[in-house]
Amino acid sequence: MRGFKMIAGLAVLLGAGMPLAQADTLAVVKTRGAVQCGVTTGFAGFSAPDAKGEWKGLDVDMCRAVAAAVLGDASKVKIVPLNAQQRFTALQSGEIDLLARNTTVTQSRDTSLGAVHAAINFYDGQGFMVPKSLGITSARDLNGATVCMQTGTSNEQNMADWARAHDVQYKPVVIEQFNEVVNAFAAGRCDVFTTDASGLASIRIAKLSKPADYVILPEIISKEPLGPFVRQGDDAWLNVVKWSFHAMAGAEELGITTANVDAQLKSADPNVQRLLGVTGSAGKNLGLDEQWAYRIVKQVGNYGESFERNVGMGSPLQIQRGLNALWKDGGLIYPLPIR
Numbered sequence: 001m002r003g004f005k006m007i008a009g010l011a012v013l014l015g016a017g018m019p020l021a022q023a024d025t026l027a028v029v030k031t032r033g034a035v036q037c038g039v040t041t042g043f044a045g046f047s048a049p050d051a052k053g054e055w056k057g058l059d060v061d062m063c064r065a066v067a068a069a070v071l072g073d074a075s076k077v078k079i080v081p082l083n084a085q086q087r088f089t090a091l092q093s094g095e096i097d098l099l100a101r102n103t104t105v106t107q108s109r110d111t112s113l114g115a116v117h118a119a120i121n122f123y124d125g126q127g128f129m130v131p132k133s134l135g136i137t138s139a140r141d142l143n144g145a146t147v148c149m150q151t152g153t154s155n156e157q158n159m160a161d162w163a164r165a166h167d168v169q170y171k172p173v174v175i176e177q178f179n180e181v182v183n184a185f186a187a188g189r190c191d192v193f194t195t196d197a198s199g200l201a202s203i204r205i206a207k208l209s210k211p212a213d214y215v216i217l218p219e220i221i222s223k224e225p226l227g228p229f230v231r232q233g234d235d236a237w238l239n240v241v242k243w244s245f246h247a248m249a250g251a252e253e254l255g256i257t258t259a260n261v262d263a264q265l266k267s268a269d270p271n272v273q274r275l276l277g278v279t280g281s282a283g284k285n286l287g288l289d290e291q292w293a294y295r296i297v298k299q300v301g302n303y304g305e306s307f308e309r310n311v312g313m314g315s316p317l318q319i320q321r322g323l324n325a326l327w328k329d330g331g332l333i334y335p336l337p338i339r
Contacts, residue, residue: 025097025230025237026287029070034078037063038096041081041178043199044206045311045319046102046122055079059100061306062121062228064299065244066098069292074299083177084152088113091231098241099229102196104154109229118238119245120227121303122311123323123332125220126158127197129204132215134191139168139219146171148190150181154224155195162221182207196224201317240286243338247293250275250335251302253326258305261297275338282338293338303333 029035039047039059047057064074080096091099092114103109104124105117130136139162149155151174163170173190175181182203185193193200197220204211228245230238251257254272256264264272274280276297277290286292300306307324308314325331 025234026070026240029097029237033071034076035063035067035070035098036078036080036096037066038080038082038087038090038099038101039063040101041083043102043178044202045198045315045317046202047079047081047100048206056310058122058306058310059102059228061248061300061310062100062241062245063098065248065296066241068295068299069244069247069286069288070240072295074295084150085176088115088229091115091229094231097230097237102199102226103229104196104224105227106154114232115229116232116238117227117229118241120225120332121245122198122226124196124198124224124226126155126194126222126224127200127220128217129185129193129200129214130191130217131188132213136217139217139221140166142170142192143168144170145192146173146190147192147194148173148175148181148185149194150174150178151176153195154222158222159194179207196226198226198311198317198319201311201319205316236287240288243282243286243336244292244296245303246336246338247275247296248300248303248306249326249333250338251293251297252304252333253328253335256297256302258298258301261294265294271338280339 039055042048045057047055047059050056063077067076068074080090082090082101087099087101087103090096102122105120110116128139136142147159147170149159149172156174173184175184184190186208193203197216200216204214204216208214228241230241254275256272265276265278267273274282276294277283277292283290283292307321311317311319312321321331323332325333327334
């Protein structure tokens, strides 16, 4: 009966001339009972299967937070691994509900692909990694180098722009599949690997057999604000994804953690009360119940907890918070107020 109702509901939407990709995603997800989330094919710290085959990472936590908010259970996520070329097509077609694939927010992506970003969950920038044996300490010394990068990413244009501006000549080695790019670099087919700095840290630790033999150069040549995308024109779903992120960030700001969230239900702080649904109508505003944010913190954690275990100093990547610290600690993470 449940499956029949879902098919019937979708038939009404399609019969009204609305393609599935533009349907009410919130209603579809509630009926389906799972969030279909597009992630990378394997990017340690952001989205990759662990030794048990369970997907973990900062982006995966974004998917889990949405599932906890909408479905009451952070585990109700169907992970869909996608390469760079597939990601926006999968979102446009309705194959996925949410793209959380360390994707840079750019003007063209936010306007011309039928997609729109819901938040920035990691501030990054493009960098360079080279073998220590080359003796290179600065990107300015890369003249004449061969540079490995993945096609379909913003890395190609960023590299071309930077090289032109600094009069650096290079030979691009552009490969479609991410793992093939890594293998080409490890095999010495190119002198340099360029991608987001977080990606370089992940590759160095998780993909190269001797991490100590490689160094990440100090130059950052671009702004790479990374975040989840949803389809344009589906504002109810956009609101859910956006505020799921701000619930995680707001919980960190207010000192609410997985360990103390139950005790915080008794807090006299109005901001805590509103976030956890003790007072106010934040859940109703989103088409959810009032415990939506409580479940996110209880089941997934606040933003700081997610950051530290996945990419921070408590993880193999050991990335400093830097720009990804809360605004009050000198970073750019600025939770919007729930009121």
